[in-house]
Amino acid sequence: MINDIKNKILRQRGGYIALLSALIISAVVVVIILTLGQGTYLHRxxxxxxxxxxxxxxxxxxxxxxxxLDLTSNPNYSGNETINVASDTCRIVSVVSGGTGRVISAQGIFQNSYTNYKVTVATSTVSILGWEEVQNF
Structure with missing residues (x-):
């Protein structure tokens, strides 16, 4: 009789243990899936x-x-214009005389991503002496 009572209690607890185990395993799986999903989203x-x-x-x-190209056809070209490139645009901010030649400042913007180039060009030959990306003009 005592064995019957012990077996009955163990069977009742066994159901709770199985249910609790299933809940814990489900929670762990959900945390893993959310972590992997967030990593994939951030990577994208x-x-x-x-x-x-x-x-x-x-x-x-x-x-x-x-x-x-504009400097080769017009040595006095000063920039300050917007150029259409396919369906996008870029800006030639300025073309000014520098110590070693002329400096072309150009900016490209696409989806709030900015690129600013300063390119130094030899005055007489219009060959590139230096090309750098700068944060601001």
Missing amino acids: INIANSYFKERSRALAGACVETGL
């Missing part, structure tokens, strides 16, 4: 940001090339 955002930066670099580079 980083990929998009690097793509946007690459596009802004290409736009700024296109403006530098346009500025070089």
Whole structure:
């Protein structure tokens, strides 16, 4: 009789233990899935940001090339214009005389990703002496 009572109590507790174990395992699985999902989401955002930066670099580079072309046809070219590149735009902010030649300042913007280039060009040959990305003009 005592054994029957012990077995009955163990069977009743066994159900609670199984239920509690299932809840704990489910909670752990949910935490793992949320962590992996968040990591994937953040990785996707980083990929998009690097793509946007690459596009802004290409736009700024296109403006530098346009500025070089304009300097060859007009040595007094001063910039300050917006250039259409396909469906996007870039800006030639300025073309000014510097110590070693002329400096072309160009900016490309794509989806709030900015690229600012300062390119130093030899005055007589219009060849590139230096090319750097700067934070601000």
